[in-house]
Amino acid sequence: MAHRVPRLVAAAHAVLRDPGMAEQVAQDAFVAALEQWPSGGVPDRPGAWLMTVTRRIAVSQLRRDVDLDAKYERVAEQAAAREDIALEDLADGHIDDDILRLVFVCCHPSLGRDARIALTLRLLGGLTTQEIARAQLVPPATAGQRVARAKRTIRDAGLAFENPTGAERVDRLPAVLEVIYLIFNEGYAGTSGSGWTRPDLAGEALRLGRMLVHLLPTAAEAHGLLALMELSASRFRARNGPDGPVLLEDQDRMRWDRLLIRRGLDALATAVRLGGGPYTHQAAIAACHARARTVEATDWPRIARLYDAYLRRHPGPVAELNRGIAHWKAYGSAAAREILVPLLSDPRLANYPYLPAALAEIETADGNTGAAITLLRRAIAMTDSAADKAIVTRKLQALDRTAGRARNEDRHR
Numbered sequence: 584m585a586h587r588v589p590r591l592v593a594a595a596h597a598v599l600r601d602p603g604m605a606e607q608v609a610q611d612a613f614v615a616a617l618e619q620w621p622s623g624g625v626p627d628r629p630g631a632w633l634m635t636v637t638r639r640i641a642v643s644q645l646r647r648d649v650d651l652d653a654k655y656e657r658v659a660e661q662a663a664a665r666e667d668i669a670l671e672d673l674a675d676g677h678i679d680d681d682i683l684r685l686v687f688v689c690c691h692p693s694l695g696r697d698a699r700i701a702l703t704l705r706l707l708g709g710l711t712t713q714e715i716a717r718a719q720l721v722p723p724a725t726a727g728q729r730v731a732r733a734k735r736t737i738r739d740a741g742l743a744f745e746n747p748t749g750a751e752r753v754d755r756l757p758a759v760l761e762v763i764y765l766i767f768n769e770g771y772a773g774t775s776g777s778g779w780t781r782p783d784l785a786g787e788a789l790r791l792g793r794m795l796v797h798l799l800p801t802a803a804e805a806h807g808l809l810a811l812m813e814l815s816a817s818r819f820r821a822r823n824g825p826d827g828p829v830l831l832e833d834q835d836r837m838r839w840d841r842l843l844i845r846r847g848l849d850a851l852a853t854a855v856r857l858g859g860g861p862y863t864h865q866a867a868i869a870a871c872h873a874r875a876r877t878v879e880a881t882d883w884p885r886i887a888r889l890y891d892a893y894l895r896r897h898p899g900p901v902a903e904l905n906r907g908i909a910h911w912k913a914y915g916s917a918a919a920r921e922i923l924v925p926l927l928s929d930p931r932l933a934n935y936p937y938l939p940a941a942l943a944e945i946e947t948a949d950g951n952t953g954a955a956i957t958l959l960r961r962a963i964a965m966t967d968s969a970a971d972k973a974i975v976t977r978k979l980q981a982l983d984r985t986a987g988r989a990r991n992e993d994r995h996r
């Protein structure tokens with residue numbers, strides 16, 4: 584039921600226009616379900632039941648807080664229960680989906696970039712403070728302060744739950760794309776918890792991306808982001824196996840979703856034709872993997888060149904890490920070390936487990952088992968994700984066995 588939370592928060596915010604209160608109302612609806620369903624039975628349509636209760640609680644809260652009958656009646660009419668509006672029902676660019684409208688509110692220019700992202704990840708992604716901190720590469724206390732300040736700003740400024748004009752949409756689009764991308768990333772590879780993926784988050788991000796393309800058909804980066812998400816989502820089925828998470832190089836590519844790949848490649852072609860940008864560039868990298876029928880067929884030199892071009896325009900530590908891996912695959916470990924070793928001193932990656940894990944792979948390939956074991960232990964200590972811990976632990980156990988055999992051989996010489 585957790586995947587319903589963003590819709591409930593968005594519906595409550597449509598009435599209350601206070602993100603903190605909206606979040607509380609959504610929680611109250613779940614409490615009502617826990618109290619009533621055990622005795623009365625689960626309704627035939629639990630999602631519709633939760634939505635109706637959420638709106639009823641929100642309107643009751645508004646009625647307590649607002650004395651002006653006219654205002655109450657107007658907002659109550661807007662909050663009348665309705666089913667989700669299909670993509671085909673969007674007309675004339677009018678945003679009729681509560682969640683997408685709330686994304687645009689959270690990306691209001693009165694909020695700073697970091698606050699916009701943190702608030703949207705909290706309200707619509709349902710991410711914890713710890714998860715937001717990892718997504719933004721900041722301490723948890725900083726992430727919590729950003730969310731709290733953003734909620735106060737929206738509440739105190741009385742930001743309307745409006746449909747932004749065409750110009751306002753264009754102004755806010757980069758922030759909207761960024762938060763949708765981060766929500767998808769958390770769904771694709773959760774930074775904490777027992778599961779490696781969160782299909783509810785990834786699915787919601789995909790739905791919002793498709794709506795954006797329908798709403799803004801000439802926005803190149805809306806198509807670029809959609810292409811990136813479709814291509815990445817095509818690997819979902821292959822990312823989990825009987826023994827746990829499966830890395831890209833070990834995946835059964837016959838399980839990749841060819842329909843999503845085709846849709847992603849079509850969206851990429853449209854993005855390129857319209858001019859493209861950073862998401863289009865990342866989608867082009869994802870397309871290299873999607874087109875390779877085997878891991879050996881992957882065009883790593885092309886991927887390395889794409890990362891080189893991307894980093895020249897959009898520098899960032901995580902992308903630099905990925906660039907280093909691409910250079911390793913394309914040109915060898917010496918080329919990779921030139922890129923990756925300096926990142927060890929980057930404070931933004933001080934607690935980022937994928938950096939020592941990547942360096943451990945290179946040390947393993949070069950036969951430096953002891954160094955690899957040290958790096959893998961560091962990566963395990965850094966991550967809160969049970970799935971990531973399982974992956975790295977399997978690698979560590981394999982190296983420990985290798986090191987043990989080597990010690991035994993030395994003793995018998």
